[in-house]
Amino acid sequence: MKPRFPRAQPKERAVPPGASLPFPILFSSPQALVIDKPAGLPVHPGPRGGPSVEDWFPLMSRRRDGPWLAHRLDTDTAGCLAIALRKQALLTMQTCFASGQARKTYWAVVEGVPDESGEIDQPLRKVSSPAAGWKMELHPSGQAARTSWRRLGTDGHISWLELSLHTGRTHQARVHCAALGTPILGDPVYGTRTPNVSMLHLFSRRLELPLGAPIAATASPPAHMLTALTRCGFRETLQPQDGNLPVSS
Template structure:
């Protein structure tokens, strides 16, 4: 990504932390087959510091939205403690096939790696790690449902596996859903909002990321009217 591309995706910046709107389809780390990866452009985000910022957590290649970076080692340590303690509130938007009958609920299904040959593919297993996701219906239309998903734990692929296990896989998921490996509609999972209690005696820092282009048509059909334009700074 160019410096202009990356700066256009910067949602929040202070002395400790950056929050980016991660693009769909680009991995955060360098992959074994090469190709573009987000960390490769972090030198554009130094803003005068001697080292690049670094990831405080990660999102899957095909998940877009709020991605938190620490600007230096002490910031990363502080953010790491907050993420590990579950102190950071995250809200994802998903468009799922079918959907729940209720308006809201909680998925409480333990997860474990599927097997050693499948990398980080996961499955439901009562002997696995405890995993919980709170969900709320935001819209329904044409056999699809727009959900707000709040992961209360941070397991790999948690939201994707939980939705599949409930019988409403995320639209465009080629691993846990019905989408083909190539040429599908793209994973309809977006890290919409995050709240980071970074500073004592201050309200959490809150950020929202506009959804990616490939999700807009389905979200509009489900009732999303679009984000208001950003307010100009005084």
């Protein structure tokens, strides 16, 4: 894989004196951090401006050659986001993501009730139009995309899913859930408008990178998902270890 070096910390963006990070750090080492990115916060500055994760890089490291984003999360997706603090760590982490060694677990609340478990292996490509903008769609000539799911709970109308993303395509979880006939709640692009639901019900629950010094982090569900998760059987005070959760009946 050809090394990619995203832009390092934006020196021109001054952090106010006494400021602290506006998000929790879930994992920390001399080589890397994993933060709990809030929903609605972009990872890097967009054309319209506004705050982004990169604005806070100066508080994560004083080095001149970092930090760097090791991967991406959509603006509307909360949860585990890995940040490299050293250039060699960045290369190793990027290789881990590109080779499929990274274990990426997401939680989603979807409309309807899918099978207890399964896998969708459908390529994705980007399409755009002047009227509707861009989005991703299933297409045989697209990039390979594979997602496994387990149903962790349901109330018969909506369901709580654990999603394992074996590839890292843009909007992969969202398009694949919609393709199953169970779009993610609050998805304005691939779903339907649901009363009283205005935010995407998807977050990066756990991230594991099997490096020499392994990276592992788990994020708690964002506040906007708790009502729907509770309907499906989730209890905030009792969070079993991921991978050992019973599949719902």
